[in-house]
Amino acid sequence: MAGTGEKGPGRGPGAGQHFLLSAAARRLSLAMVARLSDDDAQAIFRNIRWCDTRGEPVCPRCGCAAVYEHRSRRIFSCKACEKQFSVTSGTIFHARKLALRDILLAIAIFANSAKGHSALHLSRDLNVQYKTAFVLAHKIREALGTEMDGLTASGEVHVDGAYFGGYVKPANWKENRRDRRLLKNQNGKRRVVIVMREVDGRTLPFVVRHEAHAVPILEQRIKPGSTVHADEARSWDPLHYGGLDVRRINHQEAYSDGDACTNQAESFFSRIRRAEIGMHHHIAGPYLHAYAHEMAWREDARRIDNGTQVLIMGLSALTHPPSWTWKGYWQRARRKPSPSEGHHP
Incomplete structure (x- = not known):
């Protein structure tokens, strides 16, 4: 069966079919993500990050749920500590410049590549610089690997x-x-x-x-x-x-x-x-x-459908703190780290 072995369902035209070739492995397409609006991407990220509160924002600084949303920008303000934050604040995508839809598209592309996805290929997919794609891909890798x-x-x-x-x-x-x-x-x-x-x-x-x-x-x-x-x-x-x-x-x-x-x-x-x-x-x-x-x-x-893989990647990234290695990676590479920063391999 799809969840337990190499083969697909035992009945119908898919009998004996490998799971990755079956329809059960395809729950999300890049076309579906590309058609999303910025508001749709914002709603998806909210539901992933604050799944315990059904998408209702929680302050990442003090944990207060008394939050109001700004109408002019996609940010929130906490009524307790008065801190402004976005859906990616305090996560591995902290201080992002890419649109949420582009980040979600990058995660979907990353999930659909069974043997990995190169930074050069990702830069062309998203129409961004190679440096941007390189750091973005490594942020996803770090979010997935830290728990190991x-x-x-x-x-x-x-x-x-x-x-x-x-x-x-x-x-x-x-x-x-x-x-x-x-x-x-x-x-x-x-x-x-x-x-x-x-x-x-x-x-x-x-x-x-x-x-x-x-x-x-x-x-x-x-x-x-x-x-x-x-x-x-x-x-x-x-x-x-x-x-x-x-x-x-x-x-x-x-x-x-x-x-x-x-x-x-x-x-x-x-x-x-x-x-x-x-x-x-x-x-x-x-x-x-x-x-x-x-x-x-x-x-x-490898036996999980690509839609679920995107959710797992998104949850790992949105529950991971900002990365010391990849936040400001290219700027830090051009200067010596301060004594407080120490040394990182």
């Missing part, structure tokens, strides 16, 4: 790692080429994405420099008594002494032996590799974790 940080895995957990970035182009002449496997011939940008994926559960990735560095984190974030499936890499040997039931599979012999496999983790890496090859082309660097979180969310939401 610190979550623990339990039950049957598939663990694996995959390296990204750090490609060193070989020299033209054979006599000038070096062994790129040696540390001295690498550029230091190579990172590994580690994933903990529960069977029929959540996908939780994080990024470290080397696969062996992930063991202490895995021991903290996987609940004791869980069954961990890992491959034959020696990096996972210490997991046997951490109170976990560890099962190993040797991929040189088979991918599954009936007792252990890492197929759930491999499925996640297949998605992120496809995004790297076909969409983003370069996802390494300081924001590799953001792309990993995005692909983990897409993997978990």
